[in-house]
Amino acid sequence: MLSYLIRRILYAIPMLLLVSFFSFIVINLPPGDYLTTVQQQLQSQAGMSRDQAVAMAERMRARYGLDQPFVLQYANWIGGIVTRGDFGYSFQHNRPVSEVIWVRLGWTLLIAGLCHAVSVIIGVLIGIFSATHKYSIGDNIATVFAFLGLSIPNFFFALVLMYLLAFHAGVHVGGLFSPEYVLAPWGWDKFVDLLKHLWVPVVVVGLAGTAQNMRIMRGNLMDVLNRQYVETARAKGLSERKVIYKHAVRNAIQPVIMYMGMALPFLIQGEIIASIILNLPTTGPSFYYALVNQDMYLAGSFLMMIAVVLVAGNLLADFALAWLDPRVRYD
Amino acid sequence: MSSNGQEERQKKSLSQGQLIWRRFKRHKLGMIGTVVVIILATISIGAPFFSPYDYTEPDFGQAYTPPQRVRIRDAEGNFTRPFVYGLTQEYDEVTWERVYVEDKDEKYPIRFFTRSWEYSVLGLFDTDLHFFGVDEGATIYLVGTDHIGRDLLSRIIYGSRVSLFIGGVGALFSATLGSFMGGVSGYFSGKVDMVVQRFVELLQLFPQLPLMMALSAAIPTTWPPLGVFIGVVFVLALVQWTWLAREVRGKVLSYREEDFVLATKTAGANDLYVIVFHIIPNCLSHIIVVLTLTIPNLILAESALSFLGLGIQPPMVSWGVLLSNATNLQTVGENPWIMLPGVFILVTILALNFMGDGLRDAADPYS
Numbered sequence: 001m002l003s004y005l006i007r008r009i010l011y012a013i014p015m016l017l018l019v020s021f022f023s024f025i026v027i028n029l030p031p032g033d034y035l036t037t038v039q040q041q042l043q044s045q046a047g048m049s050r051d052q053a054v055a056m057a058e059r060m061r062a063r064y065g066l067d068q069p070f071v072l073q074y075a076n077w078i079g080g081i082v083t084r085g086d087f088g089y090s091f092q093h094n095r096p097v098s099e100v101i102w103v104r105l106g107w108t109l110l111i112a113g114l115c116h117a118v119s120v121i122i123g124v125l126i127g128i129f130s131a132t133h134k135y136s137i138g139d140n141i142a143t144v145f146a147f148l149g150l151s152i153p154n155f156f157f158a159l160v161l162m163y164l165l166a167f168h169a170g171v172h173v174g175g176l177f178s179p180e181y182v183l184a185p186w187g188w189d190k191f192v193d194l195l196k197h198l199w200v201p202v203v204v205v206g207l208a209g210t211a212q213n214m215r216i217m218r219g220n221l222m223d224v225l226n227r228q229y230v231e232t233a234r235a236k237g238l239s240e241r242k243v244i245y246k247h248a249v250r251n252a253i254q255p256v257i258m259y260m261g262m263a264l265p266f267l268i269q270g271e272i273i274a275s276i277i278l279n280l281p282t283t284g285p286s287f288y289y290a291l292v293n294q295d296m297y298l299a300g301s302f303l304m305m306i307a308v309v310l311v312a313g314n315l316l317a318d319f320a321l322a323w324l325d326p327r328v329r330y331d
Numbered sequence: 332m333s334s335n336g337q338e339e340r341q342k343k344s345l346s347q348g349q350l351i352w353r354r355f356k357r358h359k360l361g362m363i364g365t366v367v368v369i370i371l372a373t374i375s376i377g378a379p380f381f382s383p384y385d386y387t388e389p390d391f392g393q394a395y396t397p398p399q400r401v402r403i404r405d406a407e408g409n410f411t412r413p414f415v416y417g418l419t420q421e422y423d424e425v426t427w428e429r430v431y432v433e434d435k436d437e438k439y440p441i442r443f444f445t446r447s448w449e450y451s452v453l454g455l456f457d458t459d460l461h462f463f464g465v466d467e468g469a470t471i472y473l474v475g476t477d478h479i480g481r482d483l484l485s486r487i488i489y490g491s492r493v494s495l496f497i498g499g500v501g502a503l504f505s506a507t508l509g510s511f512m513g514g515v516s517g518y519f520s521g522k523v524d525m526v527v528q529r530f531v532e533l534l535q536l537f538p539q540l541p542l543m544m545a546l547s548a549a550i551p552t553t554w555p556p557l558g559v560f561i562g563v564v565f566v567l568a569l570v571q572w573t574w575l576a577r578e579v580r581g582k583v584l585s586y587r588e589e590d591f592v593l594a595t596k597t598a599g600a601n602d603l604y605v606i607v608f609h610i611i612p613n614c615l616s617h618i619i620v621v622l623t624l625t626i627p628n629l630i631l632a633e634s635a636l637s638f639l640g641l642g643i644q645p646p647m648v649s650w651g652v653l654l655s656n657a658t659n660l661q662t663v664g665e666n667p668w669i670m671l672p673g674v675f676i677l678v679t680i681l682a683l684n685f686m687g688d689g690l691r692d693a694a695d696p697y698s
Contacts, residue, residue, distance in 0.1 A: 018533050026542070029549035151680040153631050155638055156673035159657060167664045265538035272541060273635055277658070287541060288639060291548040303545055307536045 001322065008318055012311050019307040020081075024074045027300035034091040034294045035060055064089055077297070088297030092290065097301045100286065105305055107176070107282040108275075112267040114202050116260070119209030119267075124256060126210070127217025128249060131225065142214060149211030154270045158204045158277040165200070173200060176280055201278055205270040209263050213256055220252035227251075257320050264313040268306055351616070354693040361689015367682035375491040379450035382485035383464045383471055387646065388448070390480035392420075395666045396431055398475040406435050414440040417469050428665075439469035475668040477656060486648055487672050493649035495679070497564055498630040505568040505629075506622045509575025510614070514606045516576065517583030528580075531573040543570050543632055547641045556647040563642050567629050575621050582614040616694040623687035627680040634676050650676050 039057040042048045048056065061067045065076055080086035087097035130139045165171045172178050176197050177190065184190050224230065225248055233243045275284030283302050290299035345353070355361060374381050399415050417437030423430050445464040451457045465471045474483045516527035534542075543566055550562040586592060587610075595605050611618070630650075636642030637651025638658075645652055653672040657663050663670060 015533070015536065018529075019536055022533060022537075026545045026549070029546070031551055147681060147684060148677075151627070151684055152677050153634055153673065153680070155635055156654065156670070156676060159654075159663065159670060159673065162660060163663050163667060163670065166660060167667075173660075269538040269540035272538075273639070276639065288544065291544055291641070294548075299545065299548075303537070303541055306538060306541055310536055310538065 004322055005319065008315055012315060015311055016308060017078075019311070020078055020304050021074060023300050023304040023307065024077065027296045027303065028070065028073075030294055032294065033061075033066060033296060035066065037294065038091070077300075087301040090290075090295055090298040092293050092295040092298065097298050100298060101283070101301055101305060104281060104283045104286055105309075107280065108268065108271055108284070109309065111198070111201050111205065111275075111280070111282065112264070112271050114198070115206035115209060115267050115271070116263065118202060119206045119213055119263070120256065120260065122206075123210040123213025124217050124253065127214040127256075128221060128244070130214065130218040131221035131252075132244060134222065139218075142218075146211040146214050149207045150215075152207070154204060154208070155273045155277055157207065158201075158274045161200060161204060162278065171196075173197070173278065201271065201274050201280060204274045204278075205267055208270065209267060212263065212266075213259070216255050216259060217252065220255055221248055224248045224252045254321065254325060257317060257324060260313075260317045260320070264310055268309065351693045355689050358689035358692055360685040361692070364682040364685025364687075364689065367678065368686055371491060371679055371682070372495065374488055375495050378488050378492055379452075380460065381462045382482070382488045383447070383461060383473075384482035384485045385448045385450075386481060386485040386489045386648065388481065390476070393470065393472070393476050393480035394478055395429075396470070396472045396476040396480070397666070398668050399470070399472050400433075401441065401473070405438065412440050414438050415465060415469065415471055437469065439465040439471075441465060441471065474671050475666070477653075477669060478662075483653075483668065483671065486653055487650070487675055490648040490650045490653050490672060491675065491679075493560070493643060493647060494630055494633060494651070494676070497560075497567065497633045497643075497649070498626040498683075501564050501567040501571065501629040501633075502622050502625040504564065505572035505625060506575055506618055508568065509572035510579045510611055510618050511606075512572065513576035513579030514583050514611055514614075517580035518587060518602065518606050518610065520584070520587075524580075527576070531576055534570070534573045539570050540632065540635060543567065543636060544639070544641055546570070547636055556644050559642075559644050560647060563633060563636065567632055571625060571629060571632075575618070575625065578621055579611075579614055579618065582617055583610050586610050586613055620687060620691045620694050623683065623690055627683040627687075630676065630680060630683075 035057040038060070039053045042053040042056060043050060046053075058067070065073060068076070077088055080088065085098060087101065089095075090097045090100050093100050126142050130142045133139050162173045165173045176194055178193050178197075225244075230243060230248055233247045234240075238246075271282065272284035272287060274280075275282045276288050279285065283306070287299060287302040289295075290302065396418065399418070401413050401415060403410055403413050405411050405414075416433035416435060417439060418431045419434045421430050421432050422428070441463055442465065443463050445461055446459045447461055447464050449457050449459045463471070472482055472484070474487070477483055477486065512527055512531075516524045516531075546566040546569065547563055550559055550566070554562065583606075592605060592609060595609050600609075633642055633649060634651030634654065637649050638655045640655060643649045643652050650672040654670070654676075657669045657673075
């Protein structure tokens with residue numbers, strides 16, 4: 001088991017380096033940089049002449065190392081991250097990237113994690129119910145729900161939910177807190193207020209995952225229930241409950257766990273777009289505005305951190321699978 | 332006995348295509364999905380014919396008209412042919428908002444195959460024939476109008492062109508790229524396989540949407556709408572092809588050792604020939620299934636990108652562009668019908684998913 005863990009972790013390191021390099025390339029693709037925008041602003045708003053503005057932009061480029069060749073820029077950036085935890089400078093926020101991203105990444109992980117937990121638990125439970133009550137009314141409703149859940153665009157669902165809540169239920173939506181709690185110190189009331197806001201993104205983002213898990217669980221359990229060992233378990237007189245939960249579910253749940261690593265990207269991308277609409281203080285809106293404004297270090301750091309989270313998520317899923325299924329370890 | 336055996340033989344003589352079709356017909360949801368997809372495709376191809384109004388023409392006097400109800404019973408309760416009431420504008424005395432009130436004295440029957448605005452068919456000839464409309468003096472806004480009084484239905488119909496086209500062409504493009512890369516990777520194995528697979532893994536490590544967002548942010552804003560459109564197709568395909576490459580690689584690996592490949596090689600065919608003419612055709616049913624299931628993904632991605640303003644740029648319309656008008660909660664609250672393009676996205680994706688599901692079950696008729 002230990003050698004398996006170490007092998008997997010060692011394998012992840014070059015992957016992380018590649019991911020960071022690739023992120024940096026992608027973020028550098030757009031023509032121009034943030035300082036091109038600054039230069040235009042200086043010209044139009046500060047009344048500088050073109051030459052003055054260009055000179056000023058050049059000075060700033062030199063200061064932030066943006067005039068260096070591409071590979072050197074990357075080396076500086078990744079070197080700063082590894083040695084000092086310095087992700088570069090966010091021009092838009094006017095402070096280091098690391099001050100901007102950690103809090104936001106925390107909220108993103110919290111929401112994505114909650115969605116993950118909810119979608120796995122509810123999805124698996126509905127899946128078990130569906131498979132054991134094949135073609136019943138409940139199963140059919142669940143199937144329709146799953147198809148709807150997989151087909152509805154995240155952002156559209158967020159929009160409709162927001163509309164219904166705001167105009168038909170009269171609830172405050174958007175953000176993580178009601179206005180009166182935003183600056184309030186932490187306390188029970190604030191926590192309750194947070195929960196009142198948090199369920200909206202969790203439902204929006206978790207819906208597709210729940211549907212997916214349910215489909216996988218239903219299909220697998222239906223396969224497994226036809227196996228001979230299930231027949232044997234029944235024949236030797238075990239209660240139906242034991243047959244299903246101890247024998248069938250245990251074998252049918254593996255693909256769901258394998259899928260957990262794959263589900264993370266969907267959750268994170270769902271979270272990103274839902275947050276932009278619901279105006280949550282997570283990575284989503286910030287990443288979006290960083291892209292639009294060419295705040296390259298911020299956008300690049302977000303893109304990379306999201307991928308890093310996925311690498312970690314895949315690792316965890318692998319470990320969970322290895323722990324659950326001894327066959328995997330000796331691969 | 333003998334007649335039974337004969338039947339059996341006849342069954343066996345059905346071609347692969349016939350078997351697939353027979354199996355597909357039994358998948359009810361798949362059939363429904365296919366019918367919906369065909370209807371949507373027809374409407375989007377004949378967009379000008381089906382649009383009652385010119386989708387670019389603003390009518391500032393009709394801004395934010397709510398959807399008009401089509402009635403089949405008149406004021407006395409008698410059934411008649413479908414008609415709409417004329418609209419008059421009034422002002423709410425408290426809020427001073429513009430409200431539209433139905434004028435029960437003015438009845439306008441809906442006419443089919445009427446003539447209104449002009450359009451050209453394939454640049455060959457001009458015509459003004461439309462599927463439906465009402466007489467001069469009345470309006471027919473079945474799903475309302477937008478902020479400058481353009482008919483939302485016509486915009487949705489035209490938007491379907493871009494949305495469906497991006498889904499279809501993007502999927503085709505990524506399928507070509509994916510099956511070629513997957514084919515090469517699986518066929519040669521060894522070092523080539525290693526490099527391609529690591530690259531695929533690298534791309535798959537990024538969640539698709541943020542990657543697409545970053546890549547489409549790289550499309551210069553100075554490009555004309557058509558250029559941006561092509562750019563978006565490229566971005567979508569570049570991010571999406573890896574999934575298909577994986578699937579095809581798996582299939583190719585299993586076919587590589589088959590006798591027919593060996594036979595072709597012995598006959599002197601080169602590797603490219605074997606991949607393109609023998610291995611890929613064998614995976615074709617599988618590729619088509621994945622292709623069908625890729626289209627809804629791309630439509631979703633395009634609408635999300637355009638919704639955020641990173642995809643298709645106005646004046647070109649897609650469903651995502653139309654929905655981007657619905658970002659302001661206040662506006663949505665007063666004019667909820669501007670969310671309707673989302674319903675079209677939902678229905679399209681649902682239909683395509685059903686169709687793909689049916690195809691997947693049918694693709695392997697011997698199972």
